[in-house]
Amino acid sequence: MQNERYIWTLFVTVLGLSFLVFCSNLTLLTSKQEEDNNICQKYPKNLVGTIYPNLTDTSYKDMEFRFTWVQTGGHHTPTRCKPRERVAILIPFRNRNIHLRILLNNLHPILYRQQLGYTIYVLKQADEKPFNRGKLFNIGYLEAKKDNHTCFVFHDVDLIPENDHILYGCVRSPMHLSRAVNKFNYKLPYKELLGGVAAWKTKEFEQVNGWSNLFVNWGGEDDDLSYRTIANKLSIFRFRNSVARYTMLEHRRTPVNTARHRQLKDSYTRYKIDGLSSLVYESPRIQRYNLFTMVSINT
Secondary structure, three states: OOOHHHHHHHHHHHHHHHHHHHHHHHHHHHHHHHHHHHOOOOOOOOOOOOOOOOOOOOOOHHHHHHHHHHHOOEEEOOOEEOOEEEEEEEEEEEEOOOHHHHEEEEHHHHHHHOOEEEEEEEEEEEOOOOOOHHHHHHHHHHHHOOOOOOOOEEEOOOOEEEEEEOOOOOOOOEEEEOOOOOHHHHOOOOOOOOOOOEEEHHHHHHHHOOOOOOOEEOOOOHEEEEEHHHHHOOOOEOOOOOOOEEEEOOOOOOOOOHHHHHHOOOHHHHOOOOOHHHHOOOOOOEEEEEOOEEEEEOO
């Protein structure tokens, strides 16, 4: 009888302990699910899809009045959910003030509706040397990386998105966002294109050693980045043509890089020694305005 009572007591004890462990695990699982459920949605309900860009020049003062969610430095973090990424929007810039205002007026609302944690960086070439877009991007990337961003969107100042389903949060990497531009009749000029607007995560961007620092004026650096991507056996991802649509603002092209064809001949091998690894620059001047962070760079 004593043995039976002992066995029964032991059984009840083990059963009770098992139940406590189960309840504990269930509580942890529920908490984890609740935490996961608080992550911002990939496609939030307030996205509208097709947009007709506002191409009028709007003052900074007007935008500051309307974009109440933007914090100093062009920064925003959602308060009702956890953003999937910390996104740095990197915009190379020199003497294109109207274009910058038009882009900011269209881009801030889209990023807000996408529930992204983001900061907009304007990469101003402060010297009088020929414009070096790739080097500006490399420096901007390293400076933005200091702020613990996880996704980097390289964005020309003259491209205005026409759809807020163009996700700026690095759903894949590299992701070429500006697939269909009105200047090219909304068709992809060639499949290797990576120019205009593209999103990269740190791993893939550093794998290709960033942008080349050698291309100045207009032309070549986008193709060089594409060749780096191919050399590293990375795929270029895109949204479908009906979504990834952009309007290009009219502008005067900078002088053409006449050396671009020669420079591109060794892109597949040069990338190992030309890029982030070879970048030399003096510390830029950082100014945090209401709608963006200005990074003034001497190339």
